Amino acid sequence: MAEQSAISAILPLIPSKVSPDHLTYLGFAGAIVTGFSLAASSLSAAFLPLAVLGLLLNWFGDSFDGSLARFRSTERPRYGFLLDHSIDLVATTFILVGLGVSPYMPFDSACFALLTYLLFCGYVYIKVAADGVHRLDFCGFGATEFRIMVALWVLMVHALGLEAFVNQTTSHLGPYFTDVPVLDIATGLACCVACLGLFRVILRDAAMLRSAEPVPFVAGKVVELLKTEKRSA
Numbered sequence: 001m002a003e004q005s006a007i008s009a010i011l012p013l014i015p016s017k018v019s020p021d022h023l024t025y026l027g028f029a030g031a032i033v034t035g036f037s038l039a040a041s042s043l044s045a046a047f048l049p050l051a052v053l054g055l056l057l058n059w060f061g062d063s064f065d066g067s068l069a070r071f072r073s074t075e076r077p078r079y080g081f082l083l084d085h086s087i088d089l090v091a092t093t094f095i096l097v098g099l100g101v102s103p104y105m106p107f108d109s110a111c112f113a114l115l116t117y118l119l120f121c122g123y124v125y126i127k128v129a130a131d132g133v134h135r136l137d138f139c140g141f142g143a144t145e146f147r148i149m150v151a152l153w154v155l156m157v158h159a160l161g162l163e164a165f166v167n168q169t170t171s172h173l174g175p176y177f178t179d180v181p182v183l184d185i186a187t188g189l190a191c192c193v194a195c196l197g198l199f200r201v202i203l204r205d206a207a208m209l210r211s212a213e214p215v216p217f218v219a220g221k222v223v224e225l226l227k228t229e230k231r232s233a
Contacts, residue, residue, distance in 0.1 A: 003144055007063060011071045020069040024084055027061020030054045031091030035098030038154065042103050048158055051098075055147045058091060062143060085125070088143070092117055095150065103163040104154045109187035116191040117146075120198060131209060138201070 034054030040047040065084060069075045093114060100110025120138060128134050136142050157166055169179045 003063070007067050011064070011067060014064070014068060018068075020065040020074070020080070021083070023061045023065035023068060024087060025061070027058045027065065028087045028091050030057025030059075030061060031094045034058060034150075035094035038095070038098035038104070039101040041154075042101060045158055048154060051154065052151050055095075055151050058095075059144060059147050062088065062091075081128075085121075089118070089121060092146075099150060099154070102154070104157045104166065106167055106181040106184050108184045109181070112184070112187045112191045116194050119195060123198060123202065127205065131205075139197070 031054065034051045037047040037051035037054055041051065062084075066075075066080060069080060096110045096114040096117070099105050100107035124135050137145070157163060166183050167181055168183075170182050170185075
């Protein structure tokens, strides 16, 4: 994978004074910069390059913090997992809320995307607790692809002058859709399809665990199981 090759090449170049925690906080700062810059772009498009720079910083910090810890053999799995993913939740919320305030996407569309993201994250964390498997993407779509999509979307809308189009409302789909942005309808449908896909994954994984646990555990065994740690990359 090109991203992993780039990370492996850059890791030895990171100064020893830079810790994984520093990179985690750098990624969070990048998300804050992105969120506020996107929101400020409703006042001036001059903030748009700053938003893209923030996405780049967010990618760098988020992609390199855990890799750096593994590279230096300084991993603290539970601490790192808690800090990294807690910050990811807040960081993505900043980015999507900023996108919703910007002229490049209606606010409701951004909220649909945020709710879908939170649902997927919730299942990822449940799966870690259930069988120790940590999924990094769904159908090849992960955090890096999300950042690329946000950057390409805002740049395309700005470059082509589509701000009015993405906020265009409709009044010919019945009384319940009066003055609803067309993009809200499209985004809502896309998120529904994604959630149906997530439900299918849940049923599939539940069937696999049911087969792996054909009989109930005794009470003491359940406590022992919940205390074990098992992770896969």
